[in-house]
Amino acid sequence: MSAGSEGLTSLGIREMGERLAARSVTSRELVDAALARIDATDGRVGAFLRVVPERARERAAEADARLARGERRSPLDGVPIAVKDIFLTKGVETTCASRILEGFVPPFDATVIERLEAAGAVLLGKLNMDEFAMGSSNENSAFKPCRNPHDLTRTPGGSSGGSAAAVAARQVPASLGTDTGGSIRLPASFCGVVGLKPTYGRVSRYGVIAFASSLDQVGPVARSVEDAAVLLSTIAGHDPRDMTSSTRPVDDYLAGLEQGAKGLRIGVPREWFQGGVDAGVERLVRDALARYEKQGAKLVEVSLPHTRYGIGAYYLIATAEASSNLARYDGVRFGLSARDVRGLKEMYSETRERGFGPEPKRRIMLGTYALSAGYYDAYYLRAQKVRTLIRRDFDRAFESVDVVAGPVAPSCAFKLGERTADPIQMYLADIFTITCNLAALPGMSVPCGLHAESRLPVGLQLVGRPFDEATLLRAARALEREIGPGPAPAALAQSAGGGA
């Protein structure tokens, strides 16, 4: 691989788009460079479950033909991207990292895939994740672990681990993930990239394999705030096929990006600095807040008193919804089907026993219990009431501030295997991200520096008012202007392209 094509893989969406528009590079060259980078690095990273080179080269040729005719569709035309394996892609196997969907080839595209392809983006493949998006480390993938490109002994975070790792590893400039309890923001923080979970209802969930339908939301992962804004602009907006997608007009996410932090009121929740936040993480977050203050933002201490109840409410609501959503995997219409059985009921239970990994089973069990006769009021209904209290906490805070800021997670990326034995320890990685999903608000992770001891990336979390993604992006950009983008992955520097 030449130094030239290696340079291409470190470009972002905007730079790629500019060069494509100027015809100084072709989509085919960008796609080939990305495929070579995946070849050279993914044996170590494990970000991709599936690469589709022929399909990508065909689409790249189409994009090149359009660009040659001067018919550029969008800033994404001809730009290679990849998506979490939770999005249905017509004609391309989609598994949600589960054995129960192995071999499933969707007959239609998710709306977000349609929108990306209509904009001219070139899909390179499907990204690793925790099975059915259940997990915080990508270790629940039924197929293979994904590793953090900054330290291959550590997790990339989850559940959109592949989405963040592929972007951090310079395999693709940007990707799509989903976030139900922190599944975009946590891996973005652990991998040193930008990740955004939009307001519930901002992006269509049609064709997105459902985990917890009142919490799931699709969002971008990228190496710059601007690129995340470009992707969000492409996928946001009402979709008649998703009745929960909002009809509100989509803001221009690029217009106010460079406004800076001056005049912003930034809420600092005191509860987000309690409960075992690593000292090095806290230092970087405090440093980012100080930078905002120096830029002319006003820091306001706020309280989100129900933060600690988020995990409990989440693990009842999300599992209840999951137990219902995952009932469709029964061996009748698609996916794995146990046929060496005596009858229909046995086919259901055998199929599900063989097809689901431990975490989906655990969550189906918990959700079924929480919804079962005699326990509904004590668990599910109570959790929904606590959800109201969590939402009210934010409503009150947003009376006096424009965004809320704090750590994404209590720690940096942890080691593979470190938390797999104890589900509750794993769940606690999401303590600061989960309330944002419960309150249906937009949230973001933006790199805020390297941890002093571990030299691992740390993300700052920003949470905004409903449908105010524009202010989140503006605040994130103000920090990025000072700190710069996330670091290149040192762990992959040696022997990249050396055929190792």
Next chain:
Amino acid sequence: MALSLDEVRRIAQLARLRLGPEEERQFAEQLSAILDHVAELSTLDVTGVEPMTHALAAGDAVPLREDAVLPSLAPDVALGNAPAREGTCFKVPRIIE
């Protein structure tokens, strides 16, 4: 609170999961620990608090689409992933045992 093995078996049956003995034991332990953790929700006073039953923003109405006939998947496409089929039907094992 501790879940008994019998309760684990009852839930597994409701969820159509056939768990092995080792899984039953492990889930009894883990689910009990998780339920202990979520028990802290019961320390909150939620009297008079409305449950948040959906995640739509306040004032966001759910738009109903027109009741119009639109194209849908052709039967062969819809059946493309069927583990077993007969004609335009999904084929399943015996229902009456």
